[in-house]
Amino acid sequence: xxxxxxxxxxxxxxxxxxxxxxxxxxxxxxxxxxxxxxxxxxxxxxxxxxxxxxxxxxxxxxxxxxxxxxxxxxxxxxxxxxxxxxxxxxxxxxxxxxxxxxxxxxxxxxxxxxxxxxxxxxxxxxxxxxxxxxxxxxxxxxxxxxxxxxxxxxxxxxxxxxxxxxxxxxxxxxxxxxxxxxxxxxxxxxxxxxxxxxxxxxxxxxxxxxxxxxxxxxxxxxxxxxxxxxxxxxxxxxxxxxxxxxxxxxxxxxxxxxxxxxxxxxxxxxxxxxxxxxxxxxxxxxxxxxxxxxxxxxxxxxxxxxxxxxxxxxxxxx
Numbered sequence: 001x002x003x004x005x006x007x008x009x010x011x012x013x014x015x016x017x018x019x020x021x022x023x024x025x026x027x028x029x030x031x032x033x034x035x036x037x038x039x040x041x042x043x044x045x046x047x048x049x050x051x052x053x054x055x056x057x058x059x060x061x062x063x064x065x066x067x068x069x070x071x072x073x074x075x076x077x078x079x080x081x082x083x084x085x086x087x088x089x090x091x092x093x094x095x096x097x098x099x100x101x102x103x104x105x106x107x108x109x110x111x112x113x114x115x116x117x118x119x120x121x122x123x124x125x126x127x128x129x130x131x132x133x134x135x136x137x138x139x140x141x142x143x144x145x146x147x148x149x150x151x152x153x154x155x156x157x158x159x160x161x162x163x164x165x166x167x168x169x170x171x172x173x174x175x176x177x178x179x180x181x182x183x184x185x186x187x188x189x190x191x192x193x194x195x196x197x198x199x200x201x202x203x204x205x206x207x208x209x210x211x212x213x214x215x216x217x218x219x220x221x222x223x224x225x226x227x228x229x230x231x232x233x234x235x236x237x238x239x240x241x242x243x244x245x246x247x248x249x250x251x252x253x254x255x256x257x258x259x260x261x262x263x264x265x266x267x268x269x270x271x272x273x274x275x276x277x278x279x280x281x282x283x284x285x286x287x288x289x290x291x292x293x294x295x296x297x298x299x300x301x302x303x304x305x306x307x308x309x310x311x312x313x314x315x316x317x318x
Contacts, residue, residue, distance in 0.1 A: 001105045003055045008095075009041050011054065015098045024192055028164055036091035043068050054099050054106035062112055065092075086114050124294050126264040131253045132157060138247035144213055145225060149243050151203075151210040152222055156244075156262040158203035160284050163237045163259040165189055165197075169221040177208050189285040197283075267295050
């Protein structure tokens with residue numbers, strides 16, 4: 001193990017390269033690490049510690065950074081949630097792990113403990129089937145844009161795709177659909193892990209209708225219809241978020257609705273239908289079953305109602 005003469009701030013670019021080359025992390029994960037570590041960089045500069053070396057970082061520094069995160073107020077006068085604070089700390093912990101992997105003396109990563117109550121804040125927000133129906137019916141399929149948007153909404157709910165995964169789909173993956181009622185598609189998901197996703201008969205029907213309106217050479221499955229300045233008209237994740245928000249407002253479904261809400265809703269519906277959690281894990285592409293277990297809370301009320309109805313002991317003599 002060696003003491004680095006380079007400040008921590010100047011190691012961050014090397015760390016992000018390491019995430020890509022050696023750890024094989026997705027572009028989004030790398031961008032998130034870079035964004036979260038920029039907050040640490042800001043704190044170091046604010047604390048006149050921009051030249052601090054890895055081996056000079058102390059437990060007191062970590063504590064003071066945590067205080068900074070806990071007391072930080074954004075432009076809307078809101079404090080960071082425990083979950084958001086976690087993300088910043090996880091990124092810093094990953095940086096310390098990198099130092100250890102590169103034999104650079106630094107504070108051990110396990111010195112950064114995550115708040116124990118942070119997970120309690122995390123609740124899954126999903127739509128029930130009535131709300132899903134309202135959302136899916138909100139676009140006007142007689143309009144070219146509305147038809148595209150209907151195909152997007154149907155695809156999100158049917159497949160449980162992450163927004164980046166849906167945006168990345170190409171038309172060539174949907175060749176020869178004429179005689180197909182549903183579709184199994186192989187994708188490369190988060191962390192560059194392959195998995196199969198499934199377009200239901202209903203979802204595939206709308207994708208087929210949408211593709212029949214396409215007379216361009218763009219390779220992307222879902223494109224925008226604005227005047228194109230770039231060579232490709234592929235919708236961006238931000239554009240797709242705006243599309244979902246637009247129809248959530250029109251359908252008068254909860255304000256929190258995003259593309260990821262449809263992923264949560266798909267998983268919740270499967271769980272309520274009695275599908276095994278391990279199968280749902282495969283559908284969603286979770287590497288760890290503990291990630292999928294966040295959905296089990298939705299069955300708690302259902303289980304309680306079943307217990308009350310069928311196992312209350314009401315027919316036993318008192």
